[in-house]
Amino acid sequence: MKYSSSKENYIKAIFHLQQDEEVVSTNALAKALSTRPASVTDMLKKLKSQKLLQYQPYKGVKLTAEGKKIALQIIRKHRLWEYFLVEKLGFGWEEVHEIAEELEHISSKKLIDRLDIFLGNPKTDPHGDPIPDSQGRMPLIRQICLLELPENIQADVISVSNQSTAMLELLRHNHIAIGTRLEVSRRFAFDHSLEIRMPSQPFFTISEQLAANIYVAFEAESK
Amino acid sequence: MKYSSSKENYIKAIFHLQQDEEVVSTNALAKALSTRPASVTDMLKKLKSQKLLQYQPYKGVKLTAEGKKIALQIIRKHRLWEYFLVEKLGFGWEEVHEIAEELEHISSKKLIDRLDIFLGNPKTDPHGDPIPDSQGRMPLIRQICLLELPENIQADVISVSNQSTAMLELLRHNHIAIGTRLEVSRRFAFDHSLEIRMPSQPFFTISEQLAANIYVAFEAESK
DNA sequence: ATAATTTTTTAGATTTACCTAAATACATAT
DNA sequence: ATATGTATTTAGGTAAATCTAAAAAATTAT
Numbered sequence: 001m002k003y004s005s006s007k008e009n010y011i012k013a014i015f016h017l018q019q020d021e022e023v024v025s026t027n028a029l030a031k032a033l034s035t036r037p038a039s040v041t042d043m044l045k046k047l048k049s050q051k052l053l054q055y056q057p058y059k060g061v062k063l064t065a066e067g068k069k070i071a072l073q074i075i076r077k078h079r080l081w082e083y084f085l086v087e088k089l090g091f092g093w094e095e096v097h098e099i100a101e102e103l104e105h106i107s108s109k110k111l112i113d114r115l116d117i118f119l120g121n122p123k124t125d126p127h128g129d130p131i132p133d134s135q136g137r138m139p140l141i142r143q144i145c146l147l148e149l150p151e152n153i154q155a156d157v158i159s160v161s162n163q164s165t166a167m168l169e170l171l172r173h174n175h176i177a178i179g180t181r182l183e184v185s186r187r188f189a190f191d192h193s194l195e196i197r198m199p200s201q202p203f204f205t206i207s208e209q210l211a212a213n214i215y216v217a218f219e220a221e222s223k
Numbered sequence: 224m225k226y227s228s229s230k231e232n233y234i235k236a237i238f239h240l241q242q243d244e245e246v247v248s249t250n251a252l253a254k255a256l257s258t259r260p261a262s263v264t265d266m267l268k269k270l271k272s273q274k275l276l277q278y279q280p281y282k283g284v285k286l287t288a289e290g291k292k293i294a295l296q297i298i299r300k301h302r303l304w305e306y307f308l309v310e311k312l313g314f315g316w317e318e319v320h321e322i323a324e325e326l327e328h329i330s331s332k333k334l335i336d337r338l339d340i341f342l343g344n345p346k347t348d349p350h351g352d353p354i355p356d357s358q359g360r361m362p363l364i365r366q367i368c369l370l371e372l373p374e375n376i377q378a379d380v381i382s383v384s385n386q387s388t389a390m391l392e393l394l395r396h397n398h399i400a401i402g403t404r405l406e407v408s409r410r411f412a413f414d415h416s417l418e419i420r421m422p423s424q425p426f427f428t429i430s431e432q433l434a435a436n437i438y439v440a441f442e443a444e445s446k
Numbered sequence: 447a448t449a450a451t452t453t454t455t456t457a458g459a460t461t462t463a464c465c466t467a468a469a470t471a472c473a474t475a476t
Numbered sequence: 477a478t479a480t481g482t483a484t485t486t487a488g489g490t491a492a493a494t495c496t497a498a499a500a501a502a503t504t505a506t
Binding site: 085088089090091098099102103106107108111114115118 | 311313314321322325326329330334337338
């Protein structure tokens with residue numbers, strides 16, 4: 001079934017608000033969507049009649065299983081497009097959200113599954129948020145310092161804590177950037193330096209000092 | 224200025240119909256857009272008030288310069304997305320039109336200009352139709368047999384006339400497919416074979432017989 | 447427990463993009 | 477030149493998604 005962009009935005013907003021509060025209020029939704037409470041009430045009635053959510057007047061709202069499924073599909077699209085914009089088109093991670101808000105409403109499922117493959121099945125978007133898979137399963141992502149990354153586990157760089165030019169220069173030299181997929185292949189006891197492996201590139205090592213400033217996200221047993 | 228998807232579809236349809244007939248009739252538009260003549264009349268009034276077209280009741284319609292500019296932007300987006308879907312995501316050229324109809328309404332100009340660069344500034348879409356540049360200039364495309372392609376001019380493969388497995392095998396072996404960018408770097412008088420150059424690949428030669436079955440599109444002095 | 451405040455819903459409009467049915471303008475054929 | 481047929485417009489209506497203002501329900505404070 002296909003839903004209007006407006007309905008999709010409601011579903012997505014409810015999904016996100018539900019992470020904090022079991023039940024979502026009309027006012028909270030109105031604020032999140034920059035609209036008026038009266039408009040929210042109208043839309044909730046429509047979405048309820050489509051069985052996407054449970055709603056009793058004055059009692060707040062909660063997505064049904066079907067509603068959640070749709071929310072996860074939209075979030076999947078949003079985050080994959082963000083990844084595409086940053087990794088392939090060279091956008092900064094601050095400027096992609098708005099564009100992804102539009103792209104997430106493109107309907108073709110085949111498109112998004114092929115995009116996923118084209119991007120190498122990333123597990124997180126450029127902000128480090130997990131990307132649901134084609135079945136809507138959200139991978140359990142752990143975000144840690146590169147120093148603590150277990151060996152031979154693929155992870156994506158999500159942030160760097162030190163922004164000095166000296167450090168950025170070193171990162172650039174090693175082709176490490178936000179979004180880079182890498183893994184630690186060895187650790188050397190002598191100086192605690194790390195051997196880094198990146199897809200289709202020769203191995204190289206980085207110092208403990210550098211690694212201490214890099215944060216990565218990786219998939220901790222999905223399901 | 225931003226226009227609704229619906230308005231953009233009207234503008235695009237008028238642009239295409241204008242290629243055949245100087246002035247476009249209400250009925251022709253209704254047919255092209257699968258809608259009713261009365262709906263067309265309504266919309267024409269709105270678009271006229273926005274100065275995107277010239278319209279006098281009963282006298283048909285014609286885009287203004289501004290209307291044409293917008294049409295070309297939409298066509299640019301449509302064709303670049305088609306190219307992306309085929310070249311990067313591996314879709315067949317028959318199945319991309321529908322998806323591109325949605326993608327063409329994504330508004331970010333920066334997105335489309337970066338996509339253009341990412342794709343290597345293709346001059347034609349997978350169907351061989353020319354892609355307007357960032358200023359809306361439509362390159363003059365000539366479509367000819369590879370045999371007749373002038374030397375050292377980049378061209379895109381748009382079709383192959385013989386579909387035998389033997390020929391397709393040979394094409395695959397040479398990494399030639401619909402959409403491949405190539406140029407003829409030399410011709411050998413002895414057997415009329417051609418030396419082919421492709422970006423970031425070693426040169427190779429193909430027989431006159433093979434070249435006779437390959438059709439390409441290239442830019443003939445734009446402007 | 448009642449008053450005051452906040453939240454939510456209802457009622458009634460508006461805008462966009464459609465529709466059908468009827469009226470009008472234009473084109474063509476005799 | 478008039479009749480007939482086709483194309484186009486007008487008139488009036490609908491559905492989706494929004495809005496404001498007012499009413500009603502729920503919550504909080506005294």
